Amino acid sequence: MCELLGLSSNASATVNVSLPKLAEHGRVSGTYNDGWGVGYYEGADVRLMKDSAAVGDSEWIQFIASHNLRSRLVIAHTRKATRGTRSYPNAQPFVRELAGRAHLFAHNGDLPGLTDHAAWREGGARPIGETDSEVAFCGLLEQLRPLWRDGTTPDLSARWLVIEAYAQALRALGPANFLYCDGDALFAHADRRHKSDG
Numbered sequence: 001m002c003e004l005l006g007l008s009s010n011a012s013a014t015v016n017v018s019l020p021k022l023a024e025h026g027r028v029s030g031t032y033n034d035g036w037g038v039g040y041y042e043g044a045d046v047r048l049m050k051d052s053a054a055v056g057d058s059e060w061i062q063f064i065a066s067h068n069l070r071s072r073l074v075i076a077h078t079r080k081a082t083r084g085t086r087s088y089p090n091a092q093p094f095v096r097e098l099a100g101r102a103h104l105f106a107h108n109g110d111l112p113g114l115t116d117h118a119a120w121r122e123g124g125a126r127p128i129g130e131t132d133s134e135v136a137f138c139g140l141l142e143q144l145r146p147l148w149r150d151g152t153t154p155d156l157s158a159r160w161l162v163i164e165a166y167a168q169a170l171r172a173l174g175p176a177n178f179l180y181c182d183g184d185a186l187f188a189h190a191d192r193r194h195k196s197d198g
Helices: 018-029 059-066 132-148 156-171
Strands: 003-013 036-042 045-051 071-078 094-098 101-109 176-181 186-189
Touching: 003 018, 003 101, 003 176, 003 186, 018 036, 018 059, 018 071, 036 101, 045 059, 045 101, 071 101, 071 176, 094 132, 101 132, 132 156, 132 176, 156 176, 156 186
Parallel strands: none
Antiparallel strands: 003 071, 036 045, 036 071, 094 101, 101 176, 176 186
């Protein structure tokens, strides 16, 4: 399964040490060769850099780390494909707009059948690529959309309840580890480390 990295900090920080270490996992194991990405929040927007190339071979990782990018909220992902081809649209994290701000999502796991059920594909958010992860993200945004209707940041507890219920529904389909950020808070859901786990 994929690897996830999240940073949530009161002050702007870097992932200059963590990001190359994440890439090293792909180089040593040769497992995470189907793309990678990192998103840094810049106010309500995201500075997103991603690629379909193997993370262990990427010179971009060192380039990004050497530029001392800082943010309070960061999500990074290395991909081992279970659904969808090795391509740029399938590289994570994914970003979408909701209520005038960028929302960022990365998933680790495999959700068989998710893309086949129409109920998971309804709503305004649509996937660009072919992954179950992006379908899951679009579904989560649709669940959160009513909370963001007036453009103000909803209460944290209200967002938490929606995300918790959605995570429970995903767990019924398969491993559903994910990081989700709305520019105000970073939410992490840990389900199973391996497909064979409980």
